[in-house]
Amino acid sequence: ENYQLWGGCFEEEASSDLRRLNDSLSVDIRLYREDINGSRAWARELNLCKHISAEIYEAIVNGLNKVEADIEKELAENGRILDNDEDIHSVVERRLREYAGDAALHLHTARSRNDQSATDTKLWMLNSTKKLTTAVVQLISVLTTRAENDIEVIMPGYTHLQRAQPLRWSHFLMSYVWQLKEDVVRLEEQVNRLSICPLGSGAIAGCALNIDRLRLAQSLGFKNVTPNSMYAVGSRDYIVEFLNWAALCGLHLSRLAEDLIIYSSQEFGVIQISDKFSTGSSLMPQKRNPDGLELIRGAAGLLLGDSFSFSCTLKGLPSTYNKDLQVDKEIIFRSYDRLMHCVRVMSGTVATLTVSSEKALSLLDPGMLATDLAHYLVRRGVPFRRAHHIVGTVLKRAATLGVSLQDMDYKEYNKLCPNFGSEEEIKRIFSWEASVEQYTSEGGTARVSVEQQILSIREWLQDK
Ligand code: ARG
Numbered sequence: 001e002n003y004q005l006w007g008g009c010f011e012e013e014a015s016s017d018l019r020r021l022n023d024s025l026s027v028d029i030r031l032y033r034e035d036i037n038g039s040r041a042w043a044r045e046l047n048l049c050k051h052i053s054a055e056i057y058e059a060i061v062n063g064l065n066k067v068e069a070d071i072e073k074e075l076a077e078n079g080r081i082l083d084n085d086e087d088i089h090s091v092v093e094r095r096l097r098e099y100a101g102d103a104a105l106h107l108h109t110a111r112s113r114n115d116q117s118a119t120d121t122k123l124w125m126l127n128s129t130k131k132l133t134t135a136v137v138q139l140i141s142v143l144t145t146r147a148e149n150d151i152e153v154i155m156p157g158y159t160h161l162q163r164a165q166p167l168r169w170s171h172f173l174m175s176y177v178w179q180l181k182e183d184v185v186r187l188e189e190q191v192n193r194l195s196i197c198p199l200g201s202g203a204i205a206g207c208a209l210n211i212d213r214l215r216l217a218q219s220l221g222f223k224n225v226t227p228n229s230m231y232a233v234g235s236r237d238y239i240v241e242f243l244n245w246a247a248l249c250g251l252h253l254s255r256l257a258e259d260l261i262i263y264s265s266q267e268f269g270v271i272q273i274s275d276k277f278s279t280g281s282s283l284m285p286q287k288r289n290p291d292g293l294e295l296i297r298g299a300a301g302l303l304l305g306d307s308f309s310f311s312c313t314l315k316g317l318p319s320t321y322n323k324d325l326q327v328d329k330e331i332i333f334r335s336y337d338r339l340m341h342c343v344r345v346m347s348g349t350v351a352t353l354t355v356s357s358e359k360a361l362s363l364l365d366p367g368m369l370a371t372d373l374a375h376y377l378v379r380r381g382v383p384f385r386r387a388h389h390i391v392g393t394v395l396k397r398a399a400t401l402g403v404s405l406q407d408m409d410y411k412e413y414n415k416l417c418p419n420f421g422s423e424e425e426i427k428r429i430f431s432w433e434a435s436v437e438q439y440t441s442e443g444g445t446a447r448v449s450v451e452q453q454i455l456s457i458r459e460w461l462q463d464k
Helices: 016-022 025-048 054-078 088-106 113-149 169-194 213-219 229-234 237-264 291-314 323-352 357-362 366-379 384-401 410-416 423-429 432-437 447-462
Strands: 154-159 162-168
Touching (some): 025 054, 088 113, 113 229, 113 237, 113 447, 154 432, 162 366, 162 432, 169 237, 237 291, 237 323, 291 323, 366 384, 366 423, 366 432, 384 410, 410 423
């Protein structure tokens, strides 16, 4: 006899409209390995506690191995499986029956799809967050290598997108490295909370058969077990946490993308995106568009939306499992894929772009050294607030005379403030290199400070 997962007390089939809304196989097929691994572990635990015999256990495991191989093959060949079941749990159990016969009828003993589905998702996440970590670490390494190689390049730094002070381009790159490093640390911190196994929670009340939940959890690679069965089947906090994480990481990528888009525009022209990571226009032959970076910027908005939308789904749900929760997989797969693509495209874009140090230098104007002039006066005993004001009058004077700060006669400087020293000394201020090299404190833009940042990231990367 053919037993479906449910329906013994039903007289009619579900409507096709309901089935379309209810069926999740096209999404949760992605969990087939996790589902089968969970079932192997569950059958093993049932056997260890003598709820199923050794023969039944063996038949189940052998059958599951075959089901896994079949699904793997079908997915490789067709990209999908053709089963008409509602979800991956139903597919595995029905197919198992074909290989294991009536032994298969024992597999779901004391288990529910509620604890099963949450377990599968967590197993998938434990594996996938590792892959994401690797991808972000790779991006960090690409950015750091660039920072190392391009250490000579000096460019304007912007606040409010207005020219602010000269910077090393490497310092700019490293500013993103630090943000992404924190992302990696945050993701690693989630793993401890994620690594808590819901299996053995049943539908809501727990497990009525005696089993060793910790042994079961550890056999699946979890560190611990959920402490309350209602919490286990009803909470999706680990998904909210991951989606929020993905949104933040996406936001960092988006800001980097935006900076690079600006720097690649003809008006800036500091960088050129490689052919590999640019696209053209169907109409304008000269165009080289940073589509990859724009897609990353756009994707960040969708990541934020997905993290928000899933929290909306959770808000107001009564305790424990409700079918609303089924969407968790769709949204987490989507966010994971989206972010993974973005990280990879960003790595490729950064690794292959070219930076023009001449162009970067040409964008610097002597006005950006006004702060240095003020610091110069401070070193000569002028209080900073007064120095700031004096340099303001210097700027005004230069504008009136129609000359740049650098070209203004040093006598004009002395007229505005006798603390300005010799012509020689004032001339020496007008060097981009000398300017950035003043910032030697930790986290500054001087070569030694940037090199220190690179070194400390390299050390951190070593254990990754
Ligand atoms: N496909 C379902 C999900 O992922 C499995 C759980 C179904 N449980 C239930 N009580 N209908 O959410």
